[in-house]
Amino acid sequence: MGRFTSYGAILLLLILQVLLVSRVAAAADEPRVTADRHERQIEVGATFIFNPETGISEPSPGASPAAEDPNQYMADTHCRADGPDTKDPGCDALDCPATTPGGPEGTPVIWKEAPKAITNPGWTNWIPITGPTCLYDPQPANVLADIAARILNDFRQLPINPGNLQAQPFPHTLKGGPTNFYTTATEQTFDVTILGQAIHLTATPANHTYTFGDGTTLGPPPPPGYPIPQTEWLTTETRTSHSYTQTGNYPATITTTFTGTYSVNNGPPLPINGTLDLTTPATTIHVWKTQRALVADTCQQNPNSWGCPTTEPTH
Structure with a gap:
């Protein structure tokens, strides 16, 4: 039994030596x-x-x-x-x-x-x-995957201008009357260097959410809105108009959702898998109320007549 054990040990040692020599030879040929x-x-x-x-x-x-x-x-x-x-x-x-x-x-x-x-x-x-x-x-192909993995974070670090919230009329509007809101947010482009590659990014406003300050919101996705002539301020209702039901001062804002694309070394534009939401600083809207009354005289005829500048205004 002991003799067979010795033979087995010797055989195992020979096998290990052969494997070691083969491994060294393979490494030398590499x-x-x-x-x-x-x-x-x-x-x-x-x-x-x-x-x-x-x-x-x-x-x-x-x-x-x-x-x-x-x-x-x-x-x-x-x-x-x-x-x-x-x-x-x-x-x-x-x-x-x-x-x-x-x-x-x-x-x-x-x-x-x-x-x-x-x-x-x-x-x-x-x-x-x-x-x-x-x-x-x-070469761009060697870093495309790395750029794609980090591009959303880089996109969200860009100094994208959220635009401004505009209101008509402003800063005073009337209770119960339509107030037209719109934003000045626009498409913006940026050229940056990422991992040694020239990257061209485009940020595009896609959706908008209006917060009117009185507890009501509009969107998404309403359009960005547009300005209207002053003669239509109190009579025309647009898709982004809002009517306040109570007098007071209201902080209104708009949140714009930007989507993005990027290209590497003047290559084709690629979509960025994610978005960026930017909210404008609050714009205070002063809501007044109006009253109607029949008067017999003009303010020139009777400066103390109702509604004339010498009388106390109602608001």
């Missing part, structure tokens, strides 16, 4: 070079050279110019200096200062590789091929 922040290129198979600073893979010198790299590459930005997981042992809060005066900073990344045959690789299919390294001037 042409890929691990890059760090100073690495300028990575050999891929001995046919292609991958540049981690730009995300571009090109045929090696002497290879056919028409050759196509069978791999695809992804820049994983989880090692950026401001990321939530800088305690990851593979991350070192890498700084990527600009390489030229006034130029853009780089993005700390770990490059990963997967065969192009996998059309939509999951995270388990990606193989890291570099340590933390700096990405400068990347």
